[in-house]
Amino acid sequence: MDDVLLTDKNPLPDVLPERLAAQLRFVVEVDRLKTVVRQSPLVAAERRENDAEHSWHLALMVILLAEYADEPIDVGRTVQLVVVHDLIEIHAGDTPLYDTVGAETQVEREQAAADRLFGLLPADQAKRFRDLWDEFEARQTPEARFAKAMDRLEPLLLNWMSRGGTWHTPGVTADVVRARKSVIADASAALGEAARAVIDEGERRGWLRPSP
Template sequence: MDRLEQQFEFIREIDKEKFIGRQTYLSDGRRKENDAEHAWHMAIMTILLSEYANEEIDVLKTVTMLLIHDIVEIDAGDTYAYDEEAKKTQKEREQKAAERIFGLLPPDQGEKFKKIWEEFEARETKEARFARTMDNLQPVMLNDATDGKAWVEHGVHLEQIMKRNQNTAEGSETLWEYAYQNFILPNVEKGRIKSENIQEEQEV
């Protein structure tokens, strides 16, 4: 198999990402998004919002990271943010998937993509931190756009959201503060997000 054939094999394989459903609804609330739609949305967000990163980032690298970061879910499936049981096996499932899927590419490209994926997972570089901010804020934005539909369906508590987003500000303090004030708190006040003490959380 020559180089071009390997590349097209990978391209055909990642079409399967379009079939991986997520728990976040599209903005009209009629159906849930898939992984490919999620990745496209965050890529555009990064181009538009990179000016708010805590540190200047390589936008192309960050966009690449976001476009490939969920490819592993073709094999591993989507792990819902608040599914604690599924999280126990997530890392192992996704690592195995990365080996197979990126292994379809010519060795130089496969290794490059795998390293970018591992960089996203490690969250140690400024690009990875901003990519993680996008990955956390995009579903929060869509949940707010649908009047908290998925949050209500899953009975999500504010404490769960805050735990999941404990590192979100590492990529952009500005974007996290905006999301907290404009997407999260209004849904707490409307009862879409469960909270034991609304006033106490508003003062966080």
């Protein structure tokens, strides 16, 4: 992606205070998230979801499923984590869960993207957003673990509803899916058990290749 901001094409009025102008430029710039297409299929339409739709779905799931967290979580902070965590894909692109080649450069690409995107904000908010993103990635807090669990549970449900979806990716077997989704149980034993039940039934129905 080039270095031209969306607001460079139609600059905001010069009379805006500097801080507000920076914040609004960021708000406009992250409109790009709606164009980042993921691999997961939508249930209600014949297309794949985009990152903005994914982030909204995760936020709703946090509010709805927080009662299943094994540790008490701050729901508001967890919502912030899931809303912020995919913003960097505006510059880094989406790395599908089963893309082993893309995963080799994922950390480097995403770190650079975080520096670039959050750097558009006023310094205090740039640090706040970067801290949220780093917290999600590190998974050292109950909120981050639950946020990551939602990030893995949502596409699992979409794949189930499409009778396989990205499970049909070459090389993906039931055990591969189980391994990738194991982080769900790190935050919630109940949701981890539900995820395993979905995977097991998907394998039984032939939507997932059995492991060798």
